[in-house]
Amino acid sequence: MTQLNETVIENRLIFEASDFTRKSSSLAPDIDVDMVTKSLPEHLLRKSELLLPQVGELQVVRHYTCLSQKNFSIDTHFYPLGSCTMKYNPRICNTLAQLPGFAGRHPMAHSSMSQGIMSCLYELQNMLMEATGMKQVSLTPMAGAQGEFTGVAMIRAYHDHNKDDARTEIIVPDAAHGTNPATAVMCGYKVKELPTNDQGDVDIDALKVMIGPQTAGIMLTNPSTLGVFERKIKQIADMIHEVGGLLYYDGANLNAILGKVKPGDMGFDVIHMNLHKTFSTPHGGGGPGAGPVGVSERLQPFLPVPMVALKDGQYYWLSEDELPLSIGHLSAWMGNAGILLRAYIYALLLGREGMQRVAEFATLNANYLLQRFADAGFEIAFPERRASHEFILTLRKEAKQYGTNAMDFAKRLLDYGFHAPTTYFPLLVPECFLIEPTETEAKTDLDSFVKAMELILEEARESPEVLKQAPYSLPVRRLDDVKAARELDLNYYQSHAE
Amino acid sequence: MPYIPHTSQEIAEMLSVIGVDSIEQLFDEIPPELRSDGLDNIPSRQSEMQVQRLLTEKSMQDGTPLCFAGGGAYEHHIPAAIWEIATRGEFYSAYTPYQAEASQGTLQVIYEFQTMIASLTGMDVSNASLYDGASALGEAVLMSVRANRKAKSKRIIMPATVSSVYRQVVATIVKHQGITLDIIDFDRANGTIDIDKLKQQSEPFAALVIPQPNYFGCMEDVHTLTDWAHEQGAMVIGLVNPVALALLEAPGNWGTQGVDIAVGEAQPLGIPLSSGGPYIGFMACKQKLVRQLPGRIVGRTVDLDGKPGFSLTLQAREQHIRRSKATSNICTNQGLMATATTLYLAFMGRDGLQKVAASCVQNTQALIDLLKISPGICFPFGTSVFHEFVITLPTDVEQVIEAMAEEDIVAGINISQYYAQDGLENALLICVTETRSPEDMAFFADTLNKVISDLTGGARK
DSSP states (O other): HHIIIIIIIIIGGGGOOOOTTTTOOSSSSOOOHHHTTSSSSSGOOEEEEEEOOOOHHHHHHHHHHHHHTTTTOOTTTTOOTTOOOOOOOOOOHHHHHSSHHHTOOOOTGGGGOHHHHHHHHHHHHHHHHHHHHOEEEEEHHHHHHHHHHHHHHHHHHHHHHTTTOOOOEEEEETTTHHHHHHHHTTTTEEEEOOBTTTTBBOOHHHHHOOSTTEEEEEOSSSSTTSSSSOOOOOHHHHHHHHHOOEEEETTTTTGGGGBBOOHHHHHHHHHEETTTTTOOOOOOTTTOOOEEEEEEEGGGGGOOOEEEEEEEEEEEOOOOTTTTOOOOBBBSSSSSSHHHHHHHHHHHHHHHHHHHHHHHHHHHHHHHHHHHHHHOEEEESSSSSOOSEEEEEOHHHHHHHHHHHHHHHHHHHHTTTTTTOESHHHHHHHHHEEOOOOSOOOOOHEEEEEHHHHHHHHHHHOOHHHHOOOOOSSSOOOOOOOHHHHHHHOOOHHHOOO | TOOOOOOOHHHHHHHHHHSSOOOGGGTTTTTTGGBBBEHHHHHHHHOHHHHHHHHHHHHHHOOOEEEEOOOTTTOOOOOOOHHHHTSHHHHTTSSSSGGGGGGGHHHHHHHHHHHHHHHTTTTTEEEOOOOOHHHHHHHHHHHHHOOOOGGGOOEEEETTTOHHHHHHHHHHHHHHHEEEEEEEEEOOTSSSSOOHHHTTTOOOOOOEEEEEOTTTTTTOOOHHHHHHHHHHOEEEEEEEEETGGTTTTTTGGGGOOSSSEEEEEEETTTTTGGGGSSOOEEEEOGGGGGGGOOSEEEEEEEEETTTTEEOOGGGGSEEEEHGGGGOOOOSSHHHHHHHHHHHHHHHHHHHHHHHHHHHHHHHHHHHHHHTSSTTOOOOOSSSSSSSEEEEOOSOOHHHHHHHHHTTTTOOOOHHHHHGGTTTSSSEEEEEOOOOOOOHHHHHHHHHHHHHHHHHHHHEEE
């Protein structure tokens, strides 16, 4: 019976549940479609078939509820995905963001009908300025990568405005997120890759050789993607500023330093923040995010619009009229306003005291896990360094001795009920696990995670095949990625319809 | 402590394992001179109950007015089940499906999303979503220039009938790639692309953007436009409203070959207005362009036992693999919104979406008929519309919008702010979807007439 259930129901696509003779549900208005289409120009009407599934309401509910149960998530599993800050998403943030006054507001509603939401956004701008030490914040970028684009576009606008067009290069450390070099290219820059030394800091001597009148700026993450604080940040900032370049701060790891040190004080000219990381808005299976940017005084004129301003007790939108040097619009309206609202609610709930504790307990959890793994015989990538909110294990020894690589460990962890850490990033460290527990995890769960890794290590020693075939307990076994790319099947009706 | 579960005994044990005396000591690698002395300008924490009260007050301050505005953001009925399911923790609090075996729910949803978008647009393949309609158009412009090297041109023809805000976003995104965006005027009588002016183009171009319906709500002659652009060796980017596609021909079937790339805003499919975001851009293309698509793509494959499953595929296009040579810097997209969109299309199905679209057309016609008898209101364009139309007013449009707001109506969008130099003065763009009842429309028409009469009467005094 179980077998039948699995093959027939569990793997079904919504399209396979469809029957085009089924009548539509009560969700749509009752109307004679043919009568209406007669009023439209015949030659523009749809002649091609509209292949959307006809399925009953309960069957749709059940289909997607069952699909949700095939996911690991923060609400169901420890999810130590390094660099992604998978912390608890308080439910109240979602509940309040869906209040009718917020959810139903049209983006072009008159400002007299918008003072409530605008006050939230204005206060969020101010809180983010304080948290980062930047002079002004614009909330419009819709994700971290768009925040990066915004930041580098502002650097470019600044140099262009100063007629400083010899600056053609952006420096990016080799450990950086892939979005950094991709962004620099979108802004028309050449990328110079900066090496990292064996302590996890950037190679200052290499940087000295690299900079000059061609340097537009540098993009840094601090703490870096290696999970350590860049100790010479002030020296780097001075070096870049001396040659006329600007510093970009990738806020991916802001969770590690909230309230402890501010990017503005480190000398950064522009930063982006990932609100879906540090400010706990939902990751949603891959977005939506929000990537506000903050700037120092010299980049203020170039901020993207719209922003919220306050005058005589009334909130209003700042546009290009007030900011003629703005790099412009990044979204049709106010970015991911509903996500910004969730971040605002989270910030109110934490308050200044709670924000300081974010960094403290994120760092405590990471350093505790690091020590427990070291004690359990795992190799730490930078053992001499203090971990920030995350750290790196390298499984190269295990790969060599037992033939079990980082991916095998990751897949076996799934069987033990843990989402795997980030694997094979940063690219510099072989067979690596980037582990970020976040502040909202309890010690007992961290202990269980270590225990699972110890058991897997034992399995690797005794029967490495067990790891190589994992996982066993999930809806599917290991998937054939090569087939996925070679025999593309991206569209059910194209690939499966006769 | 909000959201921090540690007991003091656990903290002590953890510090002892690490070998430090205090949490503070864990920050000892940060140079002391950089340390900040707190977050004084952030308010003190409030309880969930206090925050709930505050936010409820703020939301009530904005109210729930009757909405007749569109322009890229549309009020439609959202079935209750959509957000009940989309906000299940398993969808809401998961991330990008890097570990495919532990993310089959999200991955299958995206595969179904891709299929539905491809179906709706009549294209071969779709990606897993982009940020919003405007940025999706920006990515489509970049993609067309990458894909159409034969044109030996980085020029894009961008009609004035594309939303002005969309054009501004595209300009921001493509600014540093040497791409020029040439605006083509609209026909004053029809409110559609001026085909005669378009045909005077002699310089080569990489792509033509065709909106359907366009920003004025009018229907473009998409077949003629598509064939003409293809004859010039250019690509065609169709910018479409997904609800309208239930009745209007899919871009994949425009002209003899269909468009090359179709993009748009999927917000009308189950996403709340929410002040403009989070929304969801979609992008679909012909099979031969699939390696030029930006963003995540999910493929169906099999597992070790030959059982079907899903995983992220064609990742060699993306920033985390290709770095500076990626097709885009996009990483996180609008996953949760793609889930909601998929749910919407599954609940509505083919028949449901057709009924929603037909109801939009019918209601829009009903309001047009009511306003046609209003003194002083003119209809500048004579073309068929879907669910939006332009009127010009005998008085200041901003004042009308403000006065309507006092009656708790979002009257529409003042488009003279974008088109004043094109002779569209005191022009209002109005949208009517299936959510407006006959009483709503009567109330709108009566209020508008009264407001105009008050304002023009005032002017005469």
